[in-house]
Amino acid sequence: TQPTSPSPTQTPVQTQSPTPKQTPTSTVSVHLTLGNPTNAGSAPDNYLMVKPQYALSYNRDRGIPNWVSWQLNQSYLGDVERQDDWSPDLSLKEDWYQVRPGDYRSSGYDRGHLTPSADRTRTVEDNSATFLMTNIIPQHPDNNREVWRELEEYTRDLVESGKELYIIAGGVGTKGAIANGKVVVPQQTWKVIAVLDPPGSGIQGITENTQTIAVIMPNSEAVDNTDWRDYLVSVDRVEQISGYDFFSNVPKFVQDEIERRVEGQPPTDQSNCSPAYPEVCIPPPPPDLDCSDIEQKNIKVLQPDPHKLDRNKDGVACL
Numbered sequence: 001t002q003p004t005s006p007s008p009t010q011t012p013v014q015t016q017s018p019t020p021k022q023t024p025t026s027t028v029s030v031h032l033t034l035g036n037p038t039n040a041g042s043a044p045d046n047y048l049m050v051k052p053q054y055a056l057s058y059n060r061d062r063g064i065p066n067w068v069s070w071q072l073n074q075s076y077l078g079d080v081e082r083q084d085d086w087s088p089d090l091s092l093k094e095d096w097y098q099v100r101p102g103d104y105r106s107s108g109y110d111r112g113h114l115t116p117s118a119d120r121t122r123t124v125e126d127n128s129a130t131f132l133m134t135n136i137i138p139q140h141p142d143n144n145r146e147v148w149r150e151l152e153e154y155t156r157d158l159v160e161s162g163k164e165l166y167i168i169a170g171g172v173g174t175k176g177a178i179a180n181g182k183v184v185v186p187q188q189t190w191k192v193i194a195v196l197d198p199p200g201s202g203i204q205g206i207t208e209n210t211q212t213i214a215v216i217m218p219n220s221e222a223v224d225n226t227d228w229r230d231y232l233v234s235v236d237r238v239e240q241i242s243g244y245d246f247f248s249n250v251p252k253f254v255q256d257e258i259e260r261r262v263e264g265q266p267p268t269d270q271s272n273c274s275p276a277y278p279e280v281c282i283p284p285p286p287p288d289l290d291c292s293d294i295e296q297k298n299i300k301v302l303q304p305d306p307h308k309l310d311r312n313k314d315g316v317a318c319l
């Protein structure tokens with residue numbers, strides 16, 4: 001058997017460093033309570049922007065955010081109508097290109113919100129903030145208007161049922177560019193969600209039992225007539241394709257547990273699973289297994305790889 005949780009002596013102890021290297025992100029913004037996934041700061045390709053309504057890492061060279069992070073609970077939801085007052089973000093540095101709402105015109109892509117308009121309906125100011133172009137990525141209409149919207153609606157249903165969410169979303173990869181190359185079109189869109197129950201518990205409310213929801217969706221017509229649940233993955237998978245670290249303020253042993261699971265799949269009996277394949281349950285050899293023996297595709301592989309599934313050793317097998 002493999003250990004799945006640390007012994008009590010390994011439980012991290014809250015230490016108070018007299019000279020903290022970094023300001024805790026949770027004091028920077030409530031929207032970063034669970035962490036700053038890229039340690040965003042002042043670099044042009046990882047530029048931290050904190051607003052009352054959400055926080056984000058902007059990428060000047062891609063013309064889109066790397067990620068946007070926001071808290072969602074009932075206090076953000078009201079009766080304000082969708083403002084549709086699209087605007088460049090004037091808080092960007094003056095000599096940076098400020099993406100304009102018209103830059104997406106005739107591109108074939110929607111101006112896709114990361115923090116949705118409908119998640120910020122308490123005040124006109126809050127709703128208008130979601131129409132800043134630093135909260136927007138070029139999103140294929142079939143993605144934006146269907147599966148992506150349906151997941152957004154599901155998260156608000158969770159809030160209506162009394163939950164509090166921390167949501168991080170972005171686009172990964174490059175399938176092209178619009179606006180004369182100033183705005184990159186991501187290959188895929190992804191979203192990572194922690195569901196807190198009860199609300200208001202903050203980081204203390206995150207335990208090994210905390211529900212997480214993560215998706216990776218093609219930014220293309222390939223999502224037409226599909227369900228958002230078809231795109232469920234582990235948080236670890238989104239970390240792997242993005243290179244980001246979500247929930248970094250959460251103790252590592254809790255992160256490991258809540259990032260490994262895939263929402264909606266029954267917990268696997270880990271007692272006879274090889275640790276080389278952390279997102280699925282593949283028993284160690286013997287017998288030796290090949291990809292054709294294994295149901296799952298796109299499997300994360302750690303070395304040593306006892307079944308030799310990952311021949312080019314890029315960390316992924318059975319594509």
Ligand code: MN
Pocket residue numbers: 235236239255256259
């Ligand atoms: Mn992880």
Ligand code: MN
Pocket residue numbers: 239245246247248255259
């Ligand atoms: Mn993490």
